Amino acid sequence: MSGGAKRVAVTGSASGIGAATAALLARQGWRVVCLDRTPRASPQASQLPGEVVSMTLDVAVEADVCRVFADIKARMGGLDALVTCAGIYETTPFFETNAEIFGRVLAVNVTGTFLCLREGARMMERGARICTVASVAGLRGGGLAGTVSYASTKGAVLALTKNAARELGPKGIAVNTIAPGMIDTPFAAVPLSNPAIRTRVEGMTSFGRLGTAEEIAEAIAWLISPSASYVHGATLVADGGMVMY
16 A cells, blocks of 8 residues: 555445444544535544545446546545445335336446446555445345345445456455445434334344444444455455344
């Protein structure tokens, strides 16, 4: 990696896992670029230590991704890490899901992840690290609250990450993914507002509780740290013992 403070871009940084990850990395001394499609790309950016830059980005728009990552290259000189937290949740039942719904989730969760991964990797040197964000829904095929479009796209993120690891490993760039279980964030607020769903999901874990965004951020921070130097092409499941495969 380059000398000095390490540089990381975090997509989906406005809330949930993305916000928790950006905050943790800033406290760890990273130079953080917060990326989100909302104008407030990082709600706590002004309160975070060190250099934190916020940029507006719609990950599903290729021209937007290319432009923003070019801006990052001009401003930061490159990246030492990338975390792709941007994604959308979808709970439409199987037979009510149409091509428009499926395509919208696909565009953000899969195409958006790919575009950011591609453009981020262009400006990385040997020793850089990438962490994508999948879900246990991609391993289980859904079955919690996210249904066919969400589960399918998170399964695609798992395959995308492995392909990127094959491509970028010889360049010295490590690529891994984290697969959280149901995390208590605004992302899942609608299904979790149903007490029956919340109780059922909590009961599926060995801990009997949901995870927090901060717990997932800690795992992501480890995956992009030198401590995980020989972890590559792997899926780290962080679900409180829900899957255990």
